[in-house]
Amino acid sequence: MSELNIGIMGAGNISKTYFELSPLFKGIRITAVADLNADAAAKAGKEWQVKAFTPEEMLADPEIDIIVNLTVPAAHFDVSKAALQAGKHVYSEKPFVLSVDEGRKLAEIAATKGLRVGSAPDTFLGGSHQQARALIDAGEIGHVHSATAHVMSPGMEHWHPNPDFFFLPGGGPILDLGPYYIANFVNLMGPVARVTALAGKASEERLITSEPRAGERISVKTPTTIHALLQFESGAMVTLGASWDVHAHKHGNMEIYGSEGSLILPDPNFFGGRLEIARRGGTLAAVEPWGHPFGVPNQPHENGDRANYRAAGLADMARAICDGGDFLCDQSRALHVIDVMTSILRAGDSGDWITLATTCRRPDAMGPDAARALLR
Numbered sequence: 001m002s003e004l005n006i007g008i009m010g011a012g013n014i015s016k017t018y019f020e021l022s023p024l025f026k027g028i029r030i031t032a033v034a035d036l037n038a039d040a041a042a043k044a045g046k047e048w049q050v051k052a053f054t055p056e057e058m059l060a061d062p063e064i065d066i067i068v069n070l071t072v073p074a075a076h077f078d079v080s081k082a083a084l085q086a087g088k089h090v091y092s093e094k095p096f097v098l099s100v101d102e103g104r105k106l107a108e109i110a111a112t113k114g115l116r117v118g119s120a121p122d123t124f125l126g127g128s129h130q131q132a133r134a135l136i137d138a139g140e141i142g143h144v145h146s147a148t149a150h151v152m153s154p155g156m157e158h159w160h161p162n163p164d165f166f167f168l169p170g171g172g173p174i175l176d177l178g179p180y181y182i183a184n185f186v187n188l189m190g191p192v193a194r195v196t197a198l199a200g201k202a203s204e205e206r207l208i209t210s211e212p213r214a215g216e217r218i219s220v221k222t223p224t225t226i227h228a229l230l231q232f233e234s235g236a237m238v239t240l241g242a243s244w245d246v247h248a249h250k251h252g253n254m255e256i257y258g259s260e261g262s263l264i265l266p267d268p269n270f271f272g273g274r275l276e277i278a279r280r281g282g283t284l285a286a287v288e289p290w291g292h293p294f295g296v297p298n299q300p301h302e303n304g305d306r307a308n309y310r311a312a313g314l315a316d317m318a319r320a321i322c323d324g325g326d327f328l329c330d331q332s333r334a335l336h337v338i339d340v341m342t343s344i345l346r347a348g349d350s351g352d353w354i355t356l357a358t359t360c361r362r363p364d365a366m367g368p369d370a371a372r373a374l375l376r
Contacts, residue, residue: 002027002322003026003027003028003029004027004028004029004065004066004089004318004321004322005029005031005032005063005064005065005066006022006028006030006031006032006064006065006066006067006068006314007031007032007033007034007053007061007064007066007067007068007088008030008033008034008044008050008068008070009033009034009055009058009067009068009069009070009071009083010034010035010069010070010071010072010079011033011034011035011037011040011041011043011044011070012040012070012072013160014070014093015033015044015070017308017311018030018068018070018310018311018314019044019047021308021309021311022311022314022315023376024309024311024375024376025311025314025315025374025375025376026315026319026373026374026376027315027318027319027322027374028311028314028315028318030048030050030068031050031051031063031064032045032050032051032053032058032061032064033045033048033051033052033053034052034053034054034055034057034058035055036055038052038054041053041054055079055082059082059083059086059088060086064088065088065089065321066088066089066090066091066314066317066318066321067079067080067083067088067089067090067091068091068092068093068314069083069090069091069092069093070093072165072170073095073098073165073170073171073175073176074098074165074168074169074170076092076093076095076096076097077097077098077102077105077106080092080097080106080117081105081106081109084106084109084110084113084115085109085113087113087115088115089115089116089117089317089321090110090115090116090117090118091117091118091119091120091313091314091317091329092117092118092120092334093119093120094119094120094121094176094179094180095175095176095179095337095338096119096179096331096334096335096337096338097338098169098170098338098342099338099342100335100338100339100357100358103331103334103335103338104335106331107331107332107335110331116317116320116327116330117330117331117334118313118314118317118327118330118331118334119313119329119331119334120179120310120313120329121179121180121183121313121329122309122310122311122312122313122314122316122328122329123180123183123184123268123269123270123271123310124180124183124184124186124187124268124363125271125294125309125313125316125328125366125371126268126270126272126292126294126295126307126309127271127272127289127290127292127293127294127295127296127307127368127371128265128266128271128272128273128274128275128289128295129184129187129188129265129268129271130292130294130365130366130367130371131275131287131289131290131292131295132188132256132263132265132275133187133188133365134365134367135263135287136188136189136256136258136263137365139260140258140260140261140277140279141256141257141258141259141260141261141262141263141277141279142258142259142261142280143259143260144188144189144234144236144256144257144258145235145236145237145258145259146236146237146238146239146257147185147188147189147236147237147238147239147254147255147256147257148238148239148251148252148254148255149181149185149238149239149240149241149253149254149255150240150241150249150252150253151173151177151178151180151181151241151242151243151253151267151269152173152242152243152244152246152249152251153243153244153246154244154246154247155206155224155244155245156176156244157206157207157208157209157210157218158209158210159210160210161211161212161213162213163206163208163210163218164218167206167218167219167220167221167222167224168221168222169221169222170222171222172222172223172224172226172244172345173224173225173226173242173243173244174223174226174228174242174341174345175341175342175345177242177269178240178242178337178340178341178344179337179341180267180268180269181240181242181254181268182230182240182337182340182341183268183333183337184254184265184268185230185232186333186336186337186360186363187362187363188256189232189234189236189238189256189362190232190233190234190362191232191233191336191359191360191361191362192230192231192233192336192340192356193231193232193233193355193356194230194231194354194355194356195228195229195230195231195340195343195344195347195353195354195356196228196229196347196352196353196354197226197227197228197229197344197345197347197348198226198227198228198348198351199223199225199226199227199344199347199348199349200223200225200348201220201222201223201224201225201245202224202225202245203220203245204219204220205217205218205219205220206218206220223345223348224243224244224245225242225243225244225245225246226240226241226242226243226344226345226348227239227240227241228240228241228242228344228347228348230340230344233359240344253265253266253267254266254267254268260279260280261277261278261279261280261282262277262278262284263276263277264276264277264284270306270307270308271294271295271306271307271308271309272295272296272297272306272307273306273307274286275287275289290368291368292367292368292371293309293368293372293375294307294309294312294366294371295307312371312374313328313329314329315374316328316329316366316374317329317330319374326364328363328364328366332358332360332361333360333361333363335358335360336356336358336359339356339357339358340356343356
């Protein structure tokens with residue numbers, strides 16, 4: 001497999017994750033970083049020993065094969081479009097784009113130019129989530145008929161240095177955190193057929209308590225509490241609660257219910273964690289980890305070491321570019337996830353059931369051997 005040169009577009013918080021973790025994987029090498037803020041690009045370039053470019057310089061560099069789009073969500077479409085028009089493959093952070101129309105336009109440009117487009121999240125490739133997939137595929141809990149998921153917290157203004165965009169259109173808990181949950185549901189259960197929702201917000205303003213802007217107030221211009229219902233093409237029903245207005249709760253992150261048992265999954269924002277199963281007539285018991293490399297803890301965290309393999313989806317895309325074939329974080333699945341989330345928000349306004357405009361093929365599983373093949 002060849003090694004593709006990666007250019008990071010956007011030197012914000014998430015760029016550190018890609019710089020730190022991409023060296024774990026074959027076939028990719030970060031060689032440049034760009035940002036509208038020249039100082040931010042220069043600082044990242046010096047820290048990670050890569051070229052620091054303006055965005056225009058990066059797009060014009062013939063040595064860059066893939067642009068990793070880490071800009072703010074509102075800029076994702078324009079930046080990805082410019083990268084494709086410059087002849088670069090694109091891998092975007094979530095959310096992929098902010099509308100189905102934007103995603104379709106990117107697909108048209110990519111098809112015309114023979115380029116690949118992918119998008120985070122890739123956390124559904126994690127060891128715990130892929131083990132849950134294997135148990136479902138093996139019939140361990142029977143026919144999956146329903147599920148629940150909850151991603152609820154007090155918000156983002158308590159830790160992020162510049163949290164404004166989280167509370168603007170294009171932000172909010174559905175578009176920011178929903179991708180992890182919905183991508184994992186598509187991995188486990190296939191595509192969604194229709195959705196409905198209730199949506200609102202607890203306050204019109206938020207008080208920033210993180211540095212360096214502690215004490216500032218910002219306006220809330222997008223829903224911060226959403227209760228959604230999803231019906232999958234398989235017939236399975238899901239309740240999804242997403243909120244930045246909740247100070248404490250006891251809901252599990254993700255639970256899958258089958259005719260013969262239940263699976264309790266860890267937070268799909270992460271690659272690993274405790275997986276539990278209960279079979280008919282039994283009680284919940286921990287599932288012994290199956291040796292998946294993307295479930296091995298590799299980063300310190302305040303609650304203990306965690307598995308973090310972000311860039312796995314990027315490496316899988318690079319493999320497909322070099323060797324041909326499908327990759328698991330491709331644009332069709334990313335677009336379907338966007339369709340689900342934007343339809344939830346529209347349903348929150350209207351109260352209607354909305355039939356999705358897209359579908360996708362359930363991604364192939366990534367077992368331990370396939371994951372190991374991506375690692376150096």
